[in-house]
Amino acid sequence: MNPVAPAAPAHTGPGPMPGSDPREAARIVMGECPGLPFLPELPGRGPGADLAGRSLAMLADLPVDVSPRGWRLARSRGRLARVAADLVDRDGDALEEAAELARDPESEPRAADRRLQVRVVGPWTLAAGLELPGGLPVLTDRGARRDLAASLAEGSAAWAARLAGRMRAGVRIVLDEPMLWRVAAGTVPAPSHFDPIPPVPVEQLALALCRFADALRAAGADEVLLRVPTTSVPEAPALFTAFAETPRGETPLDGLCLDAAPLYAARSHDALDAAGTVLGDGRILQLEGAAGAGRPIADRAAAEQAANALLGLLDRLAAPRYESLARLVLTPTEGQVTRDSSATTRALAGVRQMAEIAPHIAE
Secondary structure, eight states: OOSSOOOOOEEOOOSBOSSSOHHHHHHHHHHHOSSSOBOOBOGGGOTTOSHHHHHHHTOSSOOEEEETTEEEEOSSOOHHHHHHHHHHHHHHHHHHHHHHHTOOTTTOOOTTTOEEEEEEEOHHHHHHHSBOTTSSBGGGOHHHHHHHHHHHHHHHHHHHHHHHHHTTOEEEEEEEOTTHHHHHHTOSOOSSTTSOOOOOOHHHHHHHHHHHHHHHHHTTOSEEEEEOOSSOBTTBOOOTHHHHSOOTTSOOOSEEEEESHHHHTTOOHHHHHHHHHHHHTTOEEEEESOTTTTSOOOSHHHHHHHHHHHHHHHHHTTOOHHHHHTTEEEEOOTGGGSSOHHHHHHHHHHHHHHHHHHHHHHO
């Protein structure tokens, strides 16, 4: 038996929250996730408040506007882009205010240990969804793709670093890449059949992600995690080598975010292998949802059951419990935190309880 109890996993939220009041959302975040607060996303406020809008609002010196099909590069920032920028600034101000109101100098985590988590659309998914002025996706133009990535890295990291500095925290950026497997497979929807979008080799994806993470760190981020779909479809198979196998000479990303349900059910062996590789390399694994995650964790008995399932998952990954628990981050699923404020609070409190119990069960 180890003489020292293992460290508890961290706990936070996936990002989206219900309602339209940034102060209420920030109060919930700081009440339940003081050690790893996340920037709330309130897409219910309408266009520009979704993750794509707020990510585009953080671009440095690269204006965007809307087209009949979505967002596009433009000569000047359009009205909806200005709305998006105003909304994300309000969210940051509300979170800073809530952090100050909740501050307890005696129990507050040290700045060196605390992180502010900010989620943005990753460079590949953003390039697949953002149009050039002519209507084709940025993904089809190598130069535009490079400019977009540079602007996103500089702008998002600098914005997050300013807010984190005011909150006495470091910066963790989560790159949300729901289209990554489609980019690799060449199945990103094209404007017409005459302009198909070719696949991007997985080696190029891996190299670009590592260098994008380097650019984020250079602009102020402390850690960079990648969020990708845990499962895939036949026309876009998952290629976890884009993350798990770091190109020679490159600095790896700091962690991986996955929907946990397929891991607990062993429905994706490639995802299980990638999760095991991440923990084996000493990197961060963020799991969204607990075993049987149809409902939030409601009481201590449910938290103990979820913690036992988590330890069983670590055993399946051949990841030592004592070393691995400290590298885990637990969150509810998006569905559990987007119903209403009370459900959000219960879901966040449930993963906090699960995180607190897990080390005691592991002893």
